[in-house]
Every structure is written in structure tokens, then in C-alpha cells.
Amino acid sequence: MSTQFEVRLTEQLATWTSERLLRTKRITEPIGPGQCRIDGRTFWDFSTNDYHGFSRHPEVIRAVCEQIPTLGIGSRASVLISGWSPAHEKLVRTLSEFELVDDVALFPSGYAACMGTVACLSRKEDVILCDRDLHACLVDGIRISGAKMRVYRRHNLATLERELKKSAGNTGLRWIVTESAFGMEGSVAPLPELVALAEQYDAFLICDEAHATGVYGPAGQGYLRELLEAGQLTHEQIRERIPVRLGTLSKGLGSQGGFVAGSTNLIRVLWNSARSLMFSTGLSVPACVAATAAVKLLTEQPERIHELRSRARSFRSQLIEQGFAVPGKEDSPIVPILLEDPDRTLHWGAELQAAGYLTGMIRPPTVPQGTSRLRISINSAVPQEAIDQLLHQLICLGRKDAA
Ligand SMILES: Cc1ncc(COP(=O)(O)O)c(C=O)c1O
Known part of the structure; x- marks a missing residue:
């Protein structure tokens, strides 16, 4: 028979699952500048705060x-x-x-x-x-x-x-x-x-x-x-x-x-x-x-800072040109795409993942209710082509979402 404590745990997990707020763990293996492997698949990693890839330098x-x-x-x-x-x-x-x-x-x-x-x-x-x-x-x-x-x-x-x-x-x-x-x-x-x-x-x-x-x-x-x-x-x-x-x-x-x-x-x-x-x-x-x-x-190598910020500036401005809601400073490497709803955020994150790009799927309680978002973190260690390809994927996703 379940104890009162086990019932409480089960109920809490069920609530988070139904609200699309449950977090689970997965093994992410860093494998090179800006890349990682999950379950044998390789991704460009735009989900970390390691803005210059120093964790593996x-x-x-x-x-x-x-x-x-x-x-x-x-x-x-x-x-x-x-x-x-x-x-x-x-x-x-x-x-x-x-x-x-x-x-x-x-x-x-x-x-x-x-x-x-x-x-x-x-x-x-x-x-x-x-x-x-x-x-x-x-x-x-x-x-x-x-x-x-x-x-x-x-x-x-x-x-x-x-x-x-x-x-x-x-x-x-x-x-x-x-x-x-x-x-x-x-x-x-x-x-x-x-x-x-x-x-x-x-x-x-x-x-x-x-x-x-x-x-x-x-x-x-x-x-x-x-x-x-x-x-x-x-x-x-x-x-x-x-x-x-x-x-x-x-x-x-x-x-x-x-x-x-x-x-x-x-x-x-x-x-x-x-x-x-x-x-x-x-x-x-x-x-x-x-x-x-x-x-x-x-x-x-202070030029790293310039490189990071000019990449971020260009990525953000191209997203804005395409009609995306992207708050924040023009050259911040943290690029949030506001999607509001946790379900929609998980959907966009999964689509990008299917295309080989890992991004942060940020939901409450990390951010307030109604402000769920994709969090894309630009990196000076990722090749520019990977950033360009991510931009292309996002534009395609935006068009699909609007259709
Ligand atoms: C603004 C801010 N302060 C502090 C921390 C905590 O830093 P750490 O991850 O080193 O514990 C974080 C982490 O996300 C953060 O975003």
C-alpha cells in the first residue's frame, strides 16, 4: 500500500506532467566546440552558458x-x-x-x-x-x-x-x-x-x-x-x-x-x-x-568578446527582421524567443532538436507564467555556419507555426 508520502509525490509528478512542466534528466556528452551528443545523436549546442566554450578549451x-x-x-x-x-x-x-x-x-x-x-x-x-x-x-x-x-x-x-x-x-x-x-x-x-x-x-x-x-x-x-x-x-x-x-x-x-x-x-x-x-x-x-x-x-584574447557580441547582434537582428518577438539588448548572446505557452515551447524545442539543434526550453517556475520561451545562447566557439543554419530552421518553424 502506498504511504501518504508516496501519494503526495505521485500527485505532484502527475500535476507537473499534465501542465507540461515536468523536468527529466538526460545524459548530454560534450564532444567538441559547441557540440554535444545525446543518445548517440550529435547536436549543435545552443543551450549552455559556456559562451566561449572554455569548459573544454x-x-x-x-x-x-x-x-x-x-x-x-x-x-x-x-x-x-x-x-x-x-x-x-x-x-x-x-x-x-x-x-x-x-x-x-x-x-x-x-x-x-x-x-x-x-x-x-x-x-x-x-x-x-x-x-x-x-x-x-x-x-x-x-x-x-x-x-x-x-x-x-x-x-x-x-x-x-x-x-x-x-x-x-x-x-x-x-x-x-x-x-x-x-x-x-x-x-x-x-x-x-x-x-x-x-x-x-x-x-x-x-x-x-x-x-x-x-x-x-x-x-x-x-x-x-x-x-x-x-x-x-x-x-x-x-x-x-x-x-x-x-x-x-x-x-x-x-x-x-x-x-x-x-x-x-x-x-x-x-x-x-x-x-x-x-x-x-x-x-x-x-x-x-x-x-x-x-x-x-x-x-x-579580448577579440573573443567582440566576436561573440557581433554574432549575437547579427543573429538577433535577422530574427527581428523576420518578425520574431526577441526581447533583450541588441548584442546579448542570450536570445529568448517568447512563445508564452509551455506546450508550444516544448514543441519548438523538439522540432529544433529533430533538426540537430539543442536550445533551452524555459518554462515556469524559471520564468513567470505565460512567458515560456526558447532560450538560444550564442557561442563564440560554434562555427558561424551552425548559427546561420539554426536561423534558417527558426525561420522555417516560424512560418509553419503561423500557417
Ligand atoms: C543571475 C544568476 N545568478 C546566479 C546563478 C547561479 O550560478 P551557478 O550556476 O554558478 O550556481 C545563476 C545561474 O543560473 C544566474 O542566472
Whole structure:
């Protein structure tokens, strides 16, 4: 006889299945620049966040293989105990220079970095104003903190300003939490405007650059660096109003892990209070070495950034010319095609898969109800012909869908 718990599990799975929201696992084997194999079939892979193919880059693999015999694999303990190796220290020095900050804290994942940092820096008496499209790890951190949470839409900053005014008499700090480049939208935050509001109302920004590293800035340092170089933000504004910068090693750098970049004091506080750093084994040694090698590649070959963004710009503009609804920044490698309905999204994804192209089929709870989408991630490691062929397939699918 089924236990009450088994009945609950079965019912939940049946609900997700009927709503076309059930996720299942499949083995995806990466086999070369921008390609993967599933069940013996080869696909061009437009579904990952590995924007430059660094997860399999020969230089990265060579660096890791050289270090493993001496430094090993696991870091064996929390970084607070004995889990901090020369590979960790080297990565921190590399990232600090790359990000132009005093220091960096490393976390076992980007999720742990975002969740743990937001949770430990904000307090119950604080007010946190967050973008409506914030990633789950930031939302979870806010919930854990117990601070008051208010939501705004970045396209309409009047709500944000209203909330800032309303919280004027608050005893705690006021935070604005945003991603710089939104992972499911391909759009960017209006950071100069957010900083201006923070200056006016004495608030501070926590900015997650997860999808901006490897994409924006002259050598992929992130969107804040891009705005700095363009004269839209100053060093002082970034240091004073965006004191907490979150990042991941798992996307544009092709490795694994998360980081926080900021002042020496910020990093010392995180080492002493971020529970996802303190009570988890340190980042693995190969992940540190791989991320260090990826940053070196970006710094030595900044033309990769230009290549990625010009490919993305051309792909997006051709889709728009063909009448597709494609939100986001014109040169973001994240290209969402809004299909609204989960069923339709799965259908388009399956058709593309049948033609040999893997894309992300994004449905709730990853995105809000009614905004299911295909998420195509442009890559600098895929041959241009594969991108052109994908475009052709999409145009054919669009015509079929409209008929
Ligand atoms: C905006 C954002 N922040 C943080 C994360 C978490 O990073 P990681 O995958 O390294 O855990 C993600 C992952 O999807 C993300 O999109």
C-alpha cells in the first residue's frame, strides 16, 4: 500500500506532467566546440552558458592537468579550516585584478555566493528593493535575511523611487538588488539610473554579474566595467554605491563556483558570516585552476568578446527582421524567443532538436507564467555556419507555426 508520502509525490509528478512542466534528466556528452551528443545523436549546442566554450578549451584542460598531480581534486575542508590552497589564492588574485577590487571571496557555486551573501549582509530592519526578474538564488537570500522585500520593474523606475521614498524613515539600510545582465531575458539593468537613485536616497546596490562575465567589458570583466569605460559610471560610484558584486565561474568562464568581489572588509565579513561559504567544502582545485586559465584567455584574447557580441547582434537582428518577438539588448548572446505557452515551447524545442539543434526550453517556475520561451545562447566557439543554419530552421518553424 502506498504511504501518504508516496501519494503526495505521485500527485505532484502527475500535476507537473499534465501542465507540461515536468523536468527529466538526460545524459548530454560534450564532444567538441559547441557540440554535444545525446543518445548517440550529435547536436549543435545552443543551450549552455559556456559562451566561449572554455569548459573544454585545450589551454584550460592543460592547466588543470598540470596542477592536479600536486594539488589534487577536492579542497578537503571548508576554506575556514584547511580548504584554501595555492590554486584558490591564485584565482582570487587573478579575479581581484580582473574586477579592479581589493579582494574576492570564493563560494562552491554561484547560487551559494548569491544566496549566502544577500542573506548575511542584509538584516531584518533593512528594506530590499528587487527587480521582478531576479534569479531564484537572490530571492532565496532575501527571504532568509528576513528583510522587507519590495519588487520593482526595471522598465518603470517610478515604483522603485516610490518605495525608496516610503522607506525614508527606516532604521536599517536600503538595498537595491539587481542582475546586471538578465539570464533569461538577454536584457541589461539601467545601472546608471539605479546608481543615481541610490545616491539620491542613500541606498546600496548588490549587483549580480553572472551573465555579464565573459560578455561585457573590454575583456569580459562584466557590464559594470563596460559602463565605467563608457563614462556612464565612475570608479567612486561603483565603489560607494555598488559595494557588493556577485559573480559565477560557471558560465562565461566555463568552470564551476561563485565569487563576490569588493572591499577587504566586505570579504572579511563574508568569511565570518556567509553560511554557504563557512559551512561548505571549499571550491574544488580543478575549478579554481580552470577559472584562472579562462580569465587569462579572456585577457589575452579580448577579440573573443567582440566576436561573440557581433554574432549575437547579427543573429538577433535577422530574427527581428523576420518578425520574431526577441526581447533583450541588441548584442546579448542570450536570445529568448517568447512563445508564452509551455506546450508550444516544448514543441519548438523538439522540432529544433529533430533538426540537430539543442536550445533551452524555459518554462515556469524559471520564468513567470505565460512567458515560456526558447532560450538560444550564442557561442563564440560554434562555427558561424551552425548559427546561420539554426536561423534558417527558426525561420522555417516560424512560418509553419503561423500557417
Ligand atoms: C543571475 C544568476 N545568478 C546566479 C546563478 C547561479 O550560478 P551557478 O550556476 O554558478 O550556481 C545563476 C545561474 O543560473 C544566474 O542566472
